[in-house]
Structure formats: C-alpha cells, structure tokens
Amino acid sequence: MTTTTLKIGELSAHSGCPIETIRYYEREGLLPLAARSLGNYRLYGPSHVERLQFIRHCRSLDMTLEEVRSLLQFRDLPEENCEKINSLLDHHIDHVANRITELKALQLQLKQLRRQCHSVQAAKDCGILQGLANMDDEAVVNLGSHGGGCH
Known part of the structure; x- marks a missing residue:
C-alpha cells in the first residue's frame, strides 16, 4: 500500500469491509480508534489495514468476536505462550464439527419436508405448508446460536 493514511471510505473499499462494520469493530475495541484529520475525518494507517484483514480472516472462519x-x-x-491459542482453535474446530x-x-x-409435496396445487393443499404447521417442537433441529430464529 503506497498511501500512509486512508479515510474510512477508502479503508472500506480497500478491505471490502463495510464502513459500519469498521465503526462497529472500533466501538468493540477490536480495531484501534483512528486519528482524526483537521476536518474530523478518521485517518487509518497500515496497522489498521493489517488488523482489519486479520479480523476479517478470523470472521471468515466463523470465529466469534470473543474468539477474535x-x-x-x-x-x-x-x-506469550501460544497454548491458549491452540486450545481456542481446538474448541472452534469442535464447534464447527457440531x-x-x-x-x-x-x-x-x-x-x-420437501417430499410432502409432489405436485403443483393450491397452497391450502400444500404438504410442505401442512408439514410446517404440524411439526412438533421435538422434531425441529436444534440449531444452537446459528438458527432456529429469525434470519
């Protein structure tokens, strides 16, 4: 990178990370607060770019913010000794397996559920809709913190 400072929009474009996510990472203390220009623009340096890339790589591996x-x-x-890093990754591997x-x-x-509807028909006769309406809670897969709720 040839530029020593980037504004937040430039950092976003350079990293592919939305501006609001960059601000969120700052609020969460994952990304250090940027210096400010005289016009009060955030100014990010190479260390911010490297740290943001590291965070994005971790998140692409489905790591939680606490793990990051x-x-x-x-x-x-x-x-520092890397034993706890190994343990963290082992725990994450178990999480992924689950x-x-x-x-x-x-x-x-x-x-x-898809096998319950074999042909195009009126929605009131749709086996999928009937199956969803009649599904008991015990039949629903427990998706832990990743699902079972709203998207």
Missing part, C-alpha cells in the same frame, strides 16, 4: 478478541490479544503480545452435524440434520429435515 482473544486472538488479537495474543497477536498484540507476541512473546455445526456440521446440525446442518446435516437440518438438510435431512428439509428433504423430508
């Missing part, structure tokens, strides 16, 4: 926060703390203390199991069960439920 922990990893950033270790990144900021490079002489999520895959949940998603496979969800896929099975959806396929079973």
Whole structure:
C-alpha cells in the first residue's frame, strides 16, 4: 500500500469491509480508534489495514468476536505462550464439527419436508405448508446460536 493514511471510505473499499462494520469493530475495541484529520475525518494507517484483514480472516472462519478478541490479544503480545491459542482453535474446530452435524440434520429435515409435496396445487393443499404447521417442537433441529430464529 503506497498511501500512509486512508479515510474510512477508502479503508472500506480497500478491505471490502463495510464502513459500519469498521465503526462497529472500533466501538468493540477490536480495531484501534483512528486519528482524526483537521476536518474530523478518521485517518487509518497500515496497522489498521493489517488488523482489519486479520479480523476479517478470523470472521471468515466463523470465529466469534470473543474468539477474535482473544486472538488479537495474543497477536498484540507476541512473546506469550501460544497454548491458549491452540486450545481456542481446538474448541472452534469442535464447534464447527457440531455445526456440521446440525446442518446435516437440518438438510435431512428439509428433504423430508420437501417430499410432502409432489405436485403443483393450491397452497391450502400444500404438504410442505401442512408439514410446517404440524411439526412438533421435538422434531425441529436444534440449531444452537446459528438458527432456529429469525434470519
């Protein structure tokens, strides 16, 4: 990167991260507050770009903000022992494995539901709508913190 400072819009365009997300990461303490110009614009430097890229890489691996926060703390203390980092990643791998199991069960439920409607007909006769209306709570896959609610 040739520019030493970027305004928030430039950082957003450069990183692919929405402006509001950058501001959110600042509020959450994941991204240090930027210096301000005389016109009160946020000015970001190379360290902001690197940190934002790190955060985005972690988030692309479905890590929670708390997991990202922990990893950033270790990144900021490079002489620390990495045992807790290994433990954090092992825990996240277990979480992903559980999520895959949940998603496979969800896929099975959806396929079973889809088999309830074989032809185009009036919505009042749709087997999918009837199946959804009559599904008991025990039959619904537990999607933990990732689903089961609103999108």
